[in-house]
Structure formats: C-alpha cells, structure tokens
Amino acid sequence: MLVRVVYDEFQTGKVHDHLLDxxxxxxKILGFFRSDGYVRVGHDPVRGSGGTYAGHDRRRILKAA
Incomplete structure (x- = not known):
C-alpha cells in the first residue's frame, strides 16, 4: 500500500508502507497521512513509539510442559 508522506524539504510523495518506519x-520525513488525518513525526503518536504495557500478553506462545 502506498502512503503519502511529506519529506524534510516540504515536498510530498508516496512510499510503500513497509518503508515508512x-x-x-x-x-527523512516530517509527516505522513493516514486514514484519520496528518501525522507529524515527533509530535503525534506513531506505531512503535507508545508506552509500556504491563498487562497479559495474548501473543506469547506457551511451551508445553
């Protein structure tokens, strides 16, 4: 999927989503557009930059004893 981005010189373009991180x-980018609007890098929350989670991890794979 292509994502619209704003580069550091205020030029816009589109990049593949796997290159965004x-x-x-x-x-190299100041921000990007997602379904709920424009995201400013360094100001708005982006994937992977959240806080810590101390709850139950549903994704953990338990080994059989």
Whole structure:
C-alpha cells in the first residue's frame, strides 16, 4: 500500500508502507497521512513509539510442559 508522506524539504510523495518506519528513523520525513488525518513525526503518536504495557500478553506462545 502506498502512503503519502511529506519529506524534510516540504515536498510530498508516496512510499510503500513497509518503508515508512525506516524513513521515520532516518529523519527523512516530517509527516505522513493516514486514514484519520496528518501525522507529524515527533509530535503525534506513531506505531512503535507508545508506552509500556504491563498487562497479559495474548501473543506469547506457551511451551508445553
């Protein structure tokens, strides 16, 4: 899926969604558009930058004894 992004020189473009995390980490984009609006990198919450979760982990695979 293509995601609309705003590069660090205020130019816009579209990139594949799997490249978004890399562009954010490299500081190459100022923001991107998602279904609920524009996201400013460093100001708005983005995937992977949330807090800690201390609850039950449903994804943990338990080994049989």
């Amino acid at each position: 890399t562009l954010i980490m490299q500081g």
